[in-house]
Amino acid sequence: xxxxxxxxxxxxxxxxxxxxxxxxxxxxxxxxxxxxxxxxxxxxxxxxxxxxxxxxxxxxxxxxxxxxxxxxxxxxxxxxxxxxxxxxxxxxxxxxxxxxxxxxxxxxxxxxxxxxxxxxxxxxxxxx
Numbered sequence: 001x002x003x004x005x006x007x008x009x010x011x012x013x014x015x016x017x018x019x020x021x022x023x024x025x026x027x028x029x030x031x032x033x034x035x036x037x038x039x040x041x042x043x044x045x046x047x048x049x050x051x052x053x054x055x056x057x058x059x060x061x062x063x064x065x066x067x068x069x070x071x072x073x074x075x076x077x078x079x080x081x082x083x084x085x086x087x088x089x090x091x092x093x094x095x096x097x098x099x100x101x102x103x104x105x106x107x108x109x110x111x112x113x114x115x116x117x118x119x120x121x122x123x124x125x126x127x128x
Contacts, residue, residue, distance in 0.1 A: 047122070060086055
């Protein structure tokens with residue numbers, strides 16, 4: 001059915017108005033998903049590195065290397081640039097703490113990246 005003469009081109013305007021609302025919402029959802037993925041991956045790698053460093057005959061440097069390897073294999077090595085491991089006291093027991101700092105870039109055209117800091121802890125194994 002043909003449209004009345006005064007409504008020609010209104011579909012294009014409607015389409016643009018809907019896109020102006022939907023595209024930022026879609027990009028926002030993708031940004032949140034990316035940040036959660038990276039945060040969960042970094043937290044898992046930091047915990048794994050701390051557990052590895054806390055085993056007998058291993059030290060913080062081994063945990064740091066393990067954390068970097070885990071991050072590089074899971075997402076990207078650029079998120080493993082700022083990884084540190086050190087001895088720490090965990091509830092009064094000697095342990096290891098692995099800290100990862102990373103920046104998740106913004107997906108859209110504007111906005112800063114999201115800074116993340118995650119920590120993994122593990123109590124050191126003791127000889128029997």
